[in-house]
Amino acid sequence: MPRKRSHRRLTRGLRFRLTASYALFFALLLIGVAALFRARLSTVLDNQMHDTLNQEWAALKGYLRIEKDGPHWYYDEEDPDESLIVLRMRRVYLLTDSNGKMIEVSTEYQDLGIDSAASIRSQVRAALASYRPESAGMSFWTERRNAENVPYLIRAGIVFDERHTAPYYVAIGTPLENNERVLAQYTWFCVGLIPAALFLGSWLGWFMAGRALTPVLEVAQAAQRISGSNLSLRLPTRQANDELDYLVLTFNRMIDRLEASFQQVRQFSTDVSHELRTPITAIRGQLEVALFTAKTTDQYREAMVNSLQDIDRLSQIVRALLLLSQAESGQLVLQKASVDLSDIVQDLADQFQIPAEEAGVKLSAHVPAQSMVSVDRVQIERMITNLLSNAVKFTPQGGSVRISLQPDEESVELVVEDTGLGIPDQYLPHIFDRFYRVPGSGTAPGPDQGLGLGLSFVAWIVKAHDGSIDVESSPGKGTRFRIRLPLGEAHSAPSEPARQPIMKEL
Numbered sequence: 332m333p334r335k336r337s338h339r340r341l342t343r344g345l346r347f348r349l350t351a352s353y354a355l356f357f358a359l360l361l362i363g364v365a366a367l368f369r370a371r372l373s374t375v376l377d378n379q380m381h382d383t384l385n386q387e388w389a390a391l392k393g394y395l396r397i398e399k400d401g402p403h404w405y406y407d408e409e410d411p412d413e414s415l416i417v418l419r420m421r422r423v424y425l426l427t428d429s430n431g432k433m434i435e436v437s438t439e440y441q442d443l444g445i446d447s448a449a450s451i452r453s454q455v456r457a458a459l460a461s462y463r464p465e466s467a468g469m470s471f472w473t474e475r476r477n478a479e480n481v482p483y484l485i486r487a488g489i490v491f492d493e494r495h496t497a498p499y500y501v502a503i504g505t506p507l508e509n510n511e512r513v514l515a516q517y518t519w520f521c522v523g524l525i526p527a528a529l530f531l532g533s534w535l536g537w538f539m540a541g542r543a544l545t546p547v548l549e550v551a552q553a554a555q556r557i558s559g560s561n562l563s564l565r566l567p568t569r570q571a572n573d574e575l576d577y578l579v580l581t582f583n584r585m586i587d588r589l590e591a592s593f594q595q596v597r598q599f600s601t602d603v604s605h606e607l608r609t610p611i612t613a614i615r616g617q618l619e620v621a622l623f624t625a626k627t628t629d630q631y632r633e634a635m636v637n638s639l640q641d642i643d644r645l646s647q648i649v650r651a652l653l654l655l656s657q658a659e660s661g662q663l664v665l666q667k668a669s670v671d672l673s674d675i676v677q678d679l680a681d682q683f684q685i686p687a688e689e690a691g692v693k694l695s696a697h698v699p700a701q702s703m704v705s706v707d708r709v710q711i712e713r714m715i716t717n718l719l720s721n722a723v724k725f726t727p728q729g730g731s732v733r734i735s736l737q738p739d740e741e742s743v744e745l746v747v748e749d750t751g752l753g754i755p756d757q758y759l760p761h762i763f764d765r766f767y768r769v770p771g772s773g774t775a776p777g778p779d780q781g782l783g784l785g786l787s788f789v790a791w792i793v794k795a796h797d798g799s800i801d802v803e804s805s806p807g808k809g810t811r812f813r814i815r816l817p818l819g820e821a822h823s824a825p826s827e828p829a830r831q832p833i834m835k836e837l
């Protein structure tokens with residue numbers, strides 16, 4: 332079993348697949364080139380044979396003379412070259428008259444089988460028809476084999492007698508044995524060489540693939556050392572500026588992001604424990620004091636009322652956290668419907684009149700008659716409530732808060748501005764973080780103190796609606812939150828009736 336698994340791992344490995352495809356390509360290339368080369372060799376050898384026979388044919392006309400008493404070969408018998416040439420010509424040789432009647436034939440030609448008189452006659456006729464004194468006339472090429480299966484190339488045509496009156500049929504030939512042997516040798520050479528080259532090539536491919544993949548393995552090994560507790564480790568680049576460096580850089584960037592979110596999670600846990608500890612310590616203190624020192628029912632009652640307030644705050648935190656985590660993990664699905672945002676803003680502004688008056692703050696709403704948008708009503712109400720609640724909370728007596736709506740063709744702009752404390756520049760980037768409260772922002776610790784979660788929620792709601800939010804603030808002068816929400820789809824569905832008042836929820 333283990334051997335099977337390791338075999339499978341090998342064949343599935345990138346190195347194996349790279350080598351295999353390289354070897355396959357190499358094999359096809361070698362076979363293709365060898366076949367092409369063989370075809371070319373065969374043509375060259377063939378052409379050579381044709382040339383040789385053509386030369387012999389031309390020479391034959393000089394040496395063979397057909398006279399009245401029959402054919403005669405005229406050459407210098409003393410000259411070894413000439414003798415050899417004539418001897419070679421007459422090795423495979425046939426001479427007949429124009430009717431196919433045999434006059435002279437060599438034994439080698441006889442072995443090949445003599446052409447029938449009819450075929451000779453028709454060849455002579457065709458040759459005569461195309462005969463021109465200046466050219467050699469039509470020639471006939473055939474390939475034949477003798478009893479031993481040796482191939483021969485035969486060239487046939489006509490020659491004339493001395494007086495140029497009667498045509499004669501002549502065929503000469505040459506064995507092709509040599510050509511076949513050369514081709515066979517070449518084929519066997521390839522059959523031996525290709526597997527050897529393939530083996531060598533595959534080995535080289537395996538070696539090169541291994542070398543190319545080594546950095547990948549190194550990256551994998553380095554990546555294995557990175558865990559949740561040492562996310563600060565980074566993989567070194569090889570400074571080669573290649574694909575692997577790009578992979579390493581991408582990987583490092585991913586670790587950066589992971590580290591940031593790990594850090595965020597850690598910070599979040601610390602913040603949560605801190606936030607929960609404060610009311611728990613308070614409850615414990617109050618109960619202990621009551622247990623050890625309270626004497627009257629009123630004293631016990633007071634301790635219990637205070638504890639209940641802290642418990643309320645605890646459950647508020649837990650509820651808010653739950654909601655936020657649901658929102659951020661995508662479990663909170665928006666229930667979008669077409670609603671009149673003017674209506675919602677006006678309603679909420681009305682609800683905030685009482686707390687604003689209590690705080691001595693003037694609250695005004697400026698909305699168009701109607702502003703239809705496709706949004707999740709509950710979430711949008713939560714968003715406006717948080718912004719208004721903050722504006723009232725952070726605006727001292729005598730100040731004012733203004734909420735307004737400005738629709739255009741594709742979106743609507745909601746602005747909540749106050750003349751309150753403002754937020755110093757250095758704290759602005761953090762106000763949307765969870766549990767973040769601007770240091771010294773004035774709310775006294777206690778049940779009234781915010782959780783620092785409201786704006787995180789606002790940011791999520793805006794994002795979930797594909798909107799945008801920005802904030803401008805100057806300390807001592809006031810703050811302006813500007814939110815842009817897309818109008819969304821058709822505004823057909825009638826809006827639901829307004830819900831019960833939602834005061835600062837988070």
Ligand code: ADP
Binds near residue numbers: 717721749753784
């Ligand atoms: P909180 O529950 O404390 O209001 P938020 O997340 O809603 O938490 O706000 C974060 C912090 O941003 C607040 O603690 C406050 O310091 C600052 N902040 C928010 N809105 C305003 C505002 N309108 N004016 C001044 N400071 C503000």
